[in-house]
Amino acid sequence: MTSLANNYNRRNISFKYGKGSFLYSTNGKKYLDFVQGIAVNSLGHAHPKLVKTIRDQSKKLWHVSNAFQIPEGEKLAKKLCQKTFADYVMFQNSGAEATEASIKVARRYFYSIGKPYKTRILCIKNSFHGRTLATIFASGSKKMTEGFGHIGGFDHFVFGDHKSLKKKIKKNTAAIMVETIMGEGGIKVIPDWCLKELRKLCDKKKILLILDEVQCGISRSGNFFAFEKSKVAPDIVPIAKGIGSGFPIGAVLMNKKVAAGMTPGTHGSTFGGNPLAMCVGNSVMDLVSSKKFLNNVKKSSRFFFSNLNQLKKKYPNIIKEIRGRGLLIGIQLHTDQSNFIKKLTENKLLTIRAAENVVRILPPLNVKKNEIRMAVKIIDKVCSELK
Numbered sequence: 158m159t160s161l162a163n164n165y166n167r168r169n170i171s172f173k174y175g176k177g178s179f180l181y182s183t184n185g186k187k188y189l190d191f192v193q194g195i196a197v198n199s200l201g202h203a204h205p206k207l208v209k210t211i212r213d214q215s216k217k218l219w220h221v222s223n224a225f226q227i228p229e230g231e232k233l234a235k236k237l238c239q240k241t242f243a244d245y246v247m248f249q250n251s252g253a254e255a256t257e258a259s260i261k262v263a264r265r266y267f268y269s270i271g272k273p274y275k276t277r278i279l280c281i282k283n284s285f286h287g288r289t290l291a292t293i294f295a296s297g298s299k300k301m302t303e304g305f306g307h308i309g310g311f312d313h314f315v316f317g318d319h320k321s322l323k324k325k326i327k328k329n330t331a332a333i334m335v336e337t338i339m340g341e342g343g344i345k346v347i348p349d350w351c352l353k354e355l356r357k358l359c360d361k362k363k364i365l366l367i368l369d370e371v372q373c374g375i376s377r378s379g380n381f382f383a384f385e386k387s388k389v390a391p392d393i394v395p396i397a398k399g400i401g402s403g404f405p406i407g408a409v410l411m412n413k414k415v416a417a418g419m420t421p422g423t424h425g426s427t428f429g430g431n432p433l434a435m436c437v438g439n440s441v442m443d444l445v446s447s448k449k450f451l452n453n454v455k456k457s458s459r460f461f462f463s464n465l466n467q468l469k470k471k472y473p474n475i476i477k478e479i480r481g482r483g484l485l486i487g488i489q490l491h492t493d494q495s496n497f498i499k500k501l502t503e504n505k506l507l508t509i510r511a512a513e514n515v516v517r518i519l520p521p522l523n524v525k526k527n528e529i530r531m532a533v534k535i536i537d538k539v540c541s542e543l544k
């Protein structure tokens with residue numbers, strides 16, 4: 158008998174502890190964890206430097222109100238601004254809070270320049286921006302919004318349908334908000350040329366570009382942000398997942414222009430930006446944002462993709478496509494996704510589903526070559542059993 162609400166479809170495994178790429182179950186089994194809390198634990202489980210950061214800071218100070226100065230947050234914001242397009246940062250605790258706050262920043266900007274009618278956000282149909290009331294309606298997904306009434310303010314276009322995208326920009330449109338790489342939607346990468354065109358379109362129509370990097374950001378793609386490769390500068394970027402490597406942190410990064418609208422009292426968060434979270438964020442930033450670390454992510458990615466593409470050639474009736482970038486990887490299957498994931502789990506490799514019959518593979522960003530080899534071997538075995 159459980160006292161937990163039934164809003165998850167949970168697998169029947171629980172874990173006692175984790176170390177790096179591995180999880181150890183309560184019934185004594187060892188799993189290669191390529192879910193990592195869904196792209197959250199960017200440095201794997203129980204990274205010694207992060208354990209030390211939490212231990213040291215927990216003896217000093219956990220939480221103070223944003224009514225006071227928080228130097229640890231100033232420091233993390235500065236690091237994020239130095240590394241990216243951003244001029245200002247606003248801290249939250251999760252991805253959905255960060256995407257929802259991004260919508261607030263966009264609307265507030267137009268309010269502050271005397272165009273309060275510009276409120277609508279244009280999103281991709283069946284995208285994912287979180288589970289608050291506003292963000293489920295941003296997704297335009299029937300499954301996520303069914304039974305939850307209605308929250309207005311969002312328009313949608315189909316991924317890749319550029320004609321309808323242009324047609325849907327109206328006088329009251331404030332911003333286009335898309336995931337640079339759609340995670341839940343099936344690891345669909347928006348090509349660099351598309352991002353460039355999106356930026357041009359937003360400039361021409363004088364609207365804002367919000368790139369949701371909650372899943373694909375923080376070095377997951379092999380660049381600190383997935384959009385960096387395209388050389389495009391967005392106006393607003395919500396982040397979360399990887400920046401805390403398992404500690405709940407969210408943030409909205411923004412340029413100077415839009416930040417001007419966020420005057421005292423326009424937004425707030427009791428927990429957002431607390432000293433303990435900020436210390437963890439600072440340690441994660443120091444570890445994942447160096448050129449050396451990013452080069453290593455790229456190297457691991459090339460190794461993983463070349464092995465998976467070989468498996469695709471070997472099992473053309475099982476694997477349809479290998480998708481993604483960096484260590485945000487999707488295997489699109491011809492065969493049943495849930496059975497495939499179940500078989501991988503039986504062979505001690507943890508993965509997770511995404512839309513379009515895709516199995517998502519999300520190793521920690523510091524994954525070792527022999528761990529990738531282990532995973533490939535298990536995927537090979539499962540494919541050969543299903544053949």
Ligand SMILES: *Cc1c(COP(=O)(O)O)cnc(C)c1O
Binds near residue numbers: 251254256336371
């Ligand atoms: C996970 C995710 C979110 C929501 O993050 P939560 O922390 O679960 O609220 C938003 N956008 C994208 C792209 C995500 O992958």
